[in-house]
Amino acid sequence: NAGVTQTPKFQVLKTGQSMTLQCAQDMNHEYMSWYRQDPGMGLRLIHYSVGAGITDQGEVPNGYNVSRSTTEDFPLRLLSAAPSQTSVYFCASSLTTPGAGIYEQYFGPGTRLTVT
Amino acid sequence: AQSVTQPDIHITVSEGASLELRCNYSYGATPYLFWYVQSPGQGLQLLLKYFSGDTLVQGIKGFEAEFKRSQSSFNLRKPSVHWSDAAEYFCAVDDYKLSFGAGTTVTVRA
Numbered sequence: 001n002a003g004v005t006q007t008p009k010f011q012v013l014k015t016g017q018s019m020t021l022q023c024a025q026d027m028n029h030e031y032m033s034w035y036r037q038d039p040g041m042g043l044r045l046i047h048y049s050v051g052a053g054i055t056d057q058g059e060v061p062n063g064y065n066v067s068r069s070t071t072e073d074f075p076l077r078l079l080s081a082a083p084s085q086t087s088v089y090f091c092a093s094s095l096t097t098p099g100a101g102i103y104e105q106y107f108g109p110g111t112r113l114t115v116t
Numbered sequence: 117a118q119s120v121t122q123p124d125i126h127i128t129v130s131e132g133a134s135l136e137l138r139c140n141y142s143y144g145a146t147p148y149l150f151w152y153v154q155s156p157g158q159g160l161q162l163l164l165k166y167f168s169g170d171t172l173v174q175g176i177k178g179f180e181a182e183f184k185r186s187q188s189s190f191n192l193r194k195p196s197v198h199w200s201d202a203a204e205y206f207c208a209v210d211d212y213k214l215s216f217g218a219g220t221t222v223t224v225r226a
Binding site (some may be wrong): 004014034040042043044045048056059090092094097103104105107108109110 | 120125134145150152156159160161162169206212213214216217218219
């Protein structure tokens with residue numbers, strides 16, 4: 001198993017540009033999520049999905065869109081990049097949803113995004 | 117809403133010495149608790165987790181954590197630190213979403 005993969009590893013955008021961060025998992029996990037990591041703030045949940053066709057907002061969703069057309073893929077779209085979106089983005093997946101019992105999130109290696 | 121506090125932003129420890137990282141949570145019921153480690157430039161790896169039962173939990177890489185309900189704490193320990201333990205450590209609580217503390221950076225000196 002490749003686990004959770006993310007592309008690209010690094011990206012530089014200009015303010016106002018759009019792009020999609022890719023995330024895929026090959027573990028047949030139902031739950032997938034996107035986090036951003038900023039210094040001194042830990043990881044904050046952007047969006048999550050409990051299965052194909054179902055997505056919901058997390059703690060910091062503004063400026064981001066997601067979709068889940070397949071179990072494997074969960075792309076994150078930046079609609080109009082802003083310097084405040086400079087961050088490291090992590091995708092994660094788990095077999096079950098949080099709070100549903102024993103579960104563990106598996107994290108991808110991250111995408112470092114800089115918006116100038 | 118639940119919250120997780122890691123009081124120590126940065127800890128420096130000598131190789132071979134013991135390590136303890138603090139984690140306090142605010143949550144009404146018995147939470148599901150986790151410790152993750154992030155090596156430089158890497159994603160997060162689960163060290164250990166607590167759901168119920170024995171309050172002393174063993175994890176990978178020689179780490180253990182103790183859940184203390186009376187103190188709302190879930191501190192991480194390692195008896196003898198190796199240079200490869202230099203990393204950032206995150207405590208997290210599960211309340212239908214995973215909430216992370218701000219992290220503790222561990223530096224290991226020779």
